[in-house]
Amino acid sequence: xxxxxxxxxxxxxxxxxxxxxxxxxxxxxxxxxxxxxxxxxxxxxxxxxxxxxxxxxxxxxxxxxxxxxxxxxxxxxxxxxxxxxxxxxxxxxxxxxxxxxxxxxxxxxxxxxxxxxxxxxxxxxxxxxxxxxxxxxxxxxxxxxxxxxxxxxxxxxxxxxxxxxxxxxxxxxxxxxxxxxxxxxxxxxxxxxxxxxxxxxxxxxxxxxxxxxxxxxxxxxxxxxxxxxxxx
Numbered sequence: 618x619x620x621x622x623x624x625x626x627x628x629x630x631x632x633x634x635x636x637x638x639x640x641x642x643x644x645x646x647x648x649x650x651x652x653x654x655x656x657x658x659x660x661x662x663x664x665x666x667x668x669x670x671x672x673x674x675x676x677x678x679x680x681x682x683x684x685x686x687x688x689x690x691x692x693x694x695x696x697x698x699x700x701x702x703x704x705x706x707x708x709x710x711x712x713x714x715x716x717x718x719x720x721x722x723x724x725x726x727x728x729x730x731x732x733x734x735x736x737x738x739x740x741x742x743x744x745x746x747x748x749x750x751x752x753x754x755x756x757x758x759x760x761x762x763x764x765x766x767x768x769x770x771x772x773x774x775x776x777x778x779x780x781x782x783x784x785x786x787x788x789x790x791x792x793x794x795x796x797x798x799x800x801x802x803x804x805x806x807x808x809x810x811x812x813x814x815x816x817x818x819x820x821x822x823x824x825x826x827x828x829x830x831x832x833x834x835x836x837x838x839x840x841x842x843x844x845x846x847x848x849x
Contacts (some may be wrong), residue, residue, distance in 0.1 A: 622693025
């Protein structure tokens, strides 16, 4: 059984989801408590927020690579970056780290492909929605990725950083998200990618009749499956 290394803290709210999902899924599947060993490196989130808003992605990538190398030296066999936004530098970080990393974008793309959807809406931070890295990872022949209009992107971003990352859940913000989802549905979205690991704290299946792709749980589930594979 492989040891899992989680680069977390971006934000702590979603890192908790990863840990809980892995351990609870294992116990539900096997009926015991023999889940894989999990190492968590929780970063100084403020530094990453500052780098994001200044566009200093290289600094962020270096810090992430150093943290993941610390996890490797502590015994992790593979790692995952428990946030969507910072996958903007996933390739750079992977090149700098001497263990495999599992991509949240790839895990999400596989789930959309399995569902056979032709068009999905993408919600996330303004970086995830406006930059190409996430959309390019989801798009394939026959699949379209839709994002909200610029003003709605900023409103979503504000809720994420000012509320969800602090553990605040406001009904008014849920209504905002559901209205934006309704607009995406009107443009042809057949499902919605919750492309920020905090959004599932606010929008859950009982709130929406479109399929929701919870990227945090998809990523955590893929990590658990990979950890349970026999070592090569």
